Amino acid sequence: MTVRRALLPGAxxxxxxxxxxxxxxxxxxxxSVVLVNAIVALGLNLLSGYTNQLSFGHAGFFAIGAxxxxxxxxxxxxxxxxxxxxxxxxxxxLVGLAFGVPCLRLGGLYLTMATLxxxxxxxxxxxxxxxxxxxxxxxxxxPARLGALAFATDTSRYYLTAAVATVLVAAAVNLVGxxxxxxxxxxxxxxIAAQASGVPVAAYxxxxxxxxxxxxxxxxxLFAFVVGFLSPDAFDVFLxxxxxxxxxxxxxxxxxxSILGAxxxxxxxxxxxxxxxxxxxxxxxxxxxxxxxxxGGVTAAWSRVAxx
Amino acid sequence: xxxxxxxVTVALAxxxxxxxxxxxxxxxTEIVLGCSNSFSGPLAYTGEQATRFGVDLYFKALxxxxxxxxxxxxxxxxxxxxxxxEAVANTRKLVEQDKIFAVIAPQGTPPVMATLEYLEExxxxxxxxxxxxxxxxGKKYVFSGMTLYDxxxxxxxxxxxxxxxxxxxxxxxxxxDYGKAFLAAFEKDLARHALKLTATESVKRGVTDVSxxxxxxxxxxxxxVFLVLTPGPGAQALKERQKIGWNDVxxxxxxxxTDEKYLALAGDASExxxxxxxxxxxxxxxxxxxxxxxxAMQKHFGKNEPNRYSLSGYxxxxxxxxxxxxxxxxxxRETLVSALExxxxxxxxxxxxxxxxxxxxxxRQGFWVRVEQGRFKQLTDWLKSD
Amino acid sequence: MTTAALxxxxxxxxxxxxxxxxxxxxxVIIYNATRTLNFAQGExxxxxxxxxxxxxxxxxxxxxxxxxxxxxxAGLMGxxxxxxxxxxxIGATHWDVLIITLGLSLMLRAGAGIAWTxxxxxxxxxxxxxxLALGPVRLAPVSLGIIxxxxxxxxxxxxxxxxxxxxxxxRAVAQNQRAARLMGISVERVxxxxxxxxxxVGAVAGVLVAPVVFLSSKMGLIVINGFTAAVIGGFxxxxxxxxxxxxxxxxxxxxxxxxPSGIRYSVPFLVLTAILLVRPAGLLGRVEQRKV
Numbered sequence: 001m002t003v004r005r006a007l008l009p010g011a012x013x014x015x016x017x018x019x020x021x022x023x024x025x026x027x028x029x030x031x032s033v034v035l036v037n038a039i040v041a042l043g044l045n046l047l048s049g050y051t052n053q054l055s056f057g058h059a060g061f062f063a064i065g066a067x068x069x070x071x072x073x074x075x076x077x078x079x080x081x082x083x084x085x086x087x088x089x090x091x092x093x094l095v096g097l098a099f100g101v102p103c104l105r106l107g108g109l110y111l112t113m114a115t116l117x118x119x120x121x122x123x124x125x126x127x128x129x130x131x132x133x134x135x136x137x138x139x140x141x142x143p144a145r146l147g148a149l150a151f152a153t154d155t156s157r158y159y160l161t162a163a164v165a166t167v168l169v170a171a172a173v174n175l176v177g178x179x180x181x182x183x184x185x186x187x188x189x190x191x192i193a194a195q196a197s198g199v200p201v202a203a204y205x206x207x208x209x210x211x212x213x214x215x216x217x218x219x220x221x222l223f224a225f226v227v228g229f230l231s232p233d234a235f236d237v238f239l240x241x242x243x244x245x246x247x248x249x250x251x252x253x254x255x256x257x258s259i260l261g262a263x264x265x266x267x268x269x270x271x272x273x274x275x276x277x278x279x280x281x282x283x284x285x286x287x288x289x290x291x292x293x294x295x296g297g298v299t300a301a302w303s304r305v306a307x308x
Numbered sequence: 309x310x311x312x313x314x315x316v317t318v319a320l321a322x323x324x325x326x327x328x329x330x331x332x333x334x335x336x337t338e339i340v341l342g343c344s345n346s347f348s349g350p351l352a353y354t355g356e357q358a359t360r361f362g363v364d365l366y367f368k369a370l371x372x373x374x375x376x377x378x379x380x381x382x383x384x385x386x387x388x389x390x391x392x393x394e395a396v397a398n399t400r401k402l403v404e405q406d407k408i409f410a411v412i413a414p415q416g417t418p419p420v421m422a423t424l425e426y427l428e429e430x431x432x433x434x435x436x437x438x439x440x441x442x443x444x445x446g447k448k449y450v451f452s453g454m455t456l457y458d459x460x461x462x463x464x465x466x467x468x469x470x471x472x473x474x475x476x477x478x479x480x481x482x483x484x485d486y487g488k489a490f491l492a493a494f495e496k497d498l499a500r501h502a503l504k505l506t507a508t509e510s511v512k513r514g515v516t517d518v519s520x521x522x523x524x525x526x527x528x529x530x531x532x533v534f535l536v537l538t539p540g541p542g543a544q545a546l547k548e549r550q551k552i553g554w555n556d557v558x559x560x561x562x563x564x565x566t567d568e569k570y571l572a573l574a575g576d577a578s579e580x581x582x583x584x585x586x587x588x589x590x591x592x593x594x595x596x597x598x599x600x601x602x603x604a605m606q607k608h609f610g611k612n613e614p615n616r617y618s619l620s621g622y623x624x625x626x627x628x629x630x631x632x633x634x635x636x637x638x639x640x641r642e643t644l645v646s647a648l649e650x651x652x653x654x655x656x657x658x659x660x661x662x663x664x665x666x667x668x669x670x671x672r673q674g675f676w677v678r679v680e681q682g683r684f685k686q687l688t689d690w691l692k693s694d
Numbered sequence: 695m696t697t698a699a700l701x702x703x704x705x706x707x708x709x710x711x712x713x714x715x716x717x718x719x720x721x722v723i724i725y726n727a728t729r730t731l732n733f734a735q736g737e738x739x740x741x742x743x744x745x746x747x748x749x750x751x752x753x754x755x756x757x758x759x760x761x762x763x764x765x766x767x768a769g770l771m772g773x774x775x776x777x778x779x780x781x782x783x784i785g786a787t788h789w790d791v792l793i794i795t796l797g798l799s800l801m802l803r804a805g806a807g808i809a810w811t812x813x814x815x816x817x818x819x820x821x822x823x824x825x826l827a828l829g830p831v832r833l834a835p836v837s838l839g840i841i842x843x844x845x846x847x848x849x850x851x852x853x854x855x856x857x858x859x860x861x862x863x864x865r866a867v868a869q870n871q872r873a874a875r876l877m878g879i880s881v882e883r884v885x886x887x888x889x890x891x892x893x894x895v896g897a898v899a900g901v902l903v904a905p906v907v908f909l910s911s912k913m914g915l916i917v918i919n920g921f922t923a924a925v926i927g928g929f930x931x932x933x934x935x936x937x938x939x940x941x942x943x944x945x946x947x948x949x950x951x952x953x954p955s956g957i958r959y960s961v962p963f964l965v966l967t968a969i970l971l972v973r974p975a976g977l978l979g980r981v982e983q984r985k986v
Contacts, residue, residue, distance in 0.1 A: 348803075348804065348807070348812075350912065352807060352812035352911070353811060353812040353813045353814070356811070356812065483955065483959070509950065509955075510950075510955040510958075512959050514912065514915060516710050516713075516903075516906070516907050516916065516919075516946075517706055517707065517710045517906075517943075517946065517947055519702060519703045519706040519707075519947060520703050520947050520948065520949070520950040520951040521950050523695065523699040523700075523702065523703050523951065524695070524950070524951060526699070527695050527696075527699065539814060540814050540907070540908050540910070543908065544906070544907070544908075547823070550823060551702075551823075551825055551832065551834040551836075552699070552702060552825075552832060553825060553832055569813070569814065572815075572816060573814060573815075573816050573908050575816060575823075576823070577823070
């Protein structure tokens, strides 16, 4: 990597590392939320941006990861947080794979509808598994633990989230160079051509579901620790829609796009909070303007500008 | 790169631009209160009424009269859309950026529960949340804002089983914390009378049709059916009852449901329906405090009709002011808590005399009503819930 | 559970299903013509119904005129949205348009809340409240009325699509846009008319359903059920939308009758999933054969 190309990611990494020292406490919390959303956006992009399977049910995967991490920390407090997150991710991935298989037969809108149904059903299941999830009353999440260390402050939780996010972003960036990544890109360009070239499309599409679910599940676990409280109300279809907005605004099928989209949407949503009931009005207007003036999302617009 | 710089600058500017109020949200001239509430989402109407047309209504009048102990009250609100994670973010922002003194009148059990631990940790008082789940009991800095659901249930069951001599009950409840809390309370209170619920049916928020649930309830033939719903589905249930001609049952609305909105929506299907009323009639009651409330509403928000949601916010502000007044010049979070605990026999002109005490419950009252000609007619005096 | 009660519940389900069918139809009309999913469909019909309601209250209009106002407002809104917003995004992908309609739905819902508050309001009904007795069975006039009105509207739409020039043009554009253009059909005009027509169908649904679920800023969320219905029936197929809607309405009502609280709300989605497993393009849809 040339010095110039490494400059931006390098600067971002530095900013990431020093953020709790330069930002007020609330913005450390907000940054954790941004990072969690960025991981989900990455995962969603793997599915929707790369293999064209638009999902409006990712709040479901998010919820599975969140509740898994929470319940595990409650029932088995000795387990180190990284293991907890890995388990949350793995369980969610299994669900994703299981769900991805029947979805192979579905195309376009039908698939999207199936994901919508998935999201609803997961929320219902979590609401009714009272003994495990505390149902409608909501579940308080104890702090994550790593041996004797408890992640009980905003700063510690931020670093946990940032560390996990960095690893997952690096993995996503590397993925593009691997065989799997090339297969995904091929499927995105043309499913039929990929199939004709010998790419086992069905296997990769299912894998995409699993990977996407893994990312989202891990993010869900982090979310549980950052927010500290879970309730089925939190994981409704509007959350799923928020995730989709993030990747489309950022730019489909792009790792920087996912991060950028998540950042923009989260910060904007937070920044407009003082407008109370005017907030959706302004946010909606910004979304419309965004897509009218930056078709293809921010990264697409950026490349157009950069190319000039 | 440039973009990142801008983002960072904006973020830091946002941080730096926070109002430079005193550490605890109290200065010689000002007290800052706030909450995260619903200004969008399923409970947007109640949220807006309780805050902007309730809490703020009282404080407008108070500030015009010079404030409390020379301090005017300012409020800050953020929208959480009934999402617990948004409530957490908003509440942190209020405490850390806006530096509020206390949280007043937030809404809903999940959003409030989500913020509970954070507020307790940071010793920020949580005053009079608009929710009735008993889970908020026993917290040092929390004061209830509604007659809690278990008290409401006790009053309702004791009244119906006692003086009204009813024996079989059904429940149509909303499938969330509100509905389920009441369900559990009903079961417990009936058990005290050696009775059980005959039939229970759940309804999802935002439902379009309750015909199946009502048909099942009817098949079980209870003498009375409790409605633990919000005004929309509640009115739908009444209309459905009218459609199927199920006239020999008493429909009983829970405290939060017993309000004029529900009657307006149900129209003539509401005739004869009973319920537990938590407040006097906002429009017709001639209690002195109610008159003042209506006059203030007319003056500041002429187009807004008096209603129970804004009334509860108004009352919350009134209670806070009484506590702040008693705490005096040295207003800290601790002195406020002690002052509120010491409230004994406070005459609001709206509710029976309020006495708080160490259990931090500010409301324990309710009285029975029946709908006659489109309005709630009071049938009993204030019921006991102890 | 008596048979009479069961019949009542099913008829009630058919009424709700008719509303879902109308919503599904309006979604399908836009999708067929423009390949766009209109996220704001529900909010557009909600605003049209609110406008009609406000007019009715201010001017004391009789109910049929109120319906006309709602339909006219919807037509205008559909035309405006398509011309001012959607057409500007003509070069964009359908993802972008999705976000645009989403942004629009947010704006409309917030706007309605600002204009009329987020409160719920009773809406006058065309149909009386006294039940019709057919032997032991009691049927609510409002259910029958909704079913009849919806069927009437569907018949009108059928006539429109089969026998009018506009209808044939819309079908042509739905089949093959390029070929339609080559045949001299103004695709832009079809787009515009599709948006207007869909909005107007939605407005009728709004006026029919508002007395039942009450008029409020969140009334537009019903369109999610419309979407589900359209997919069940086969997205793009109009008879499918109708069948899907009716089926969904009845299933939604029967589920609480026979299933406990834990599972009853998932049933519509489980039914959807089951149908898609067996028929991946919905009941009456055809799997799109993409040729290279």
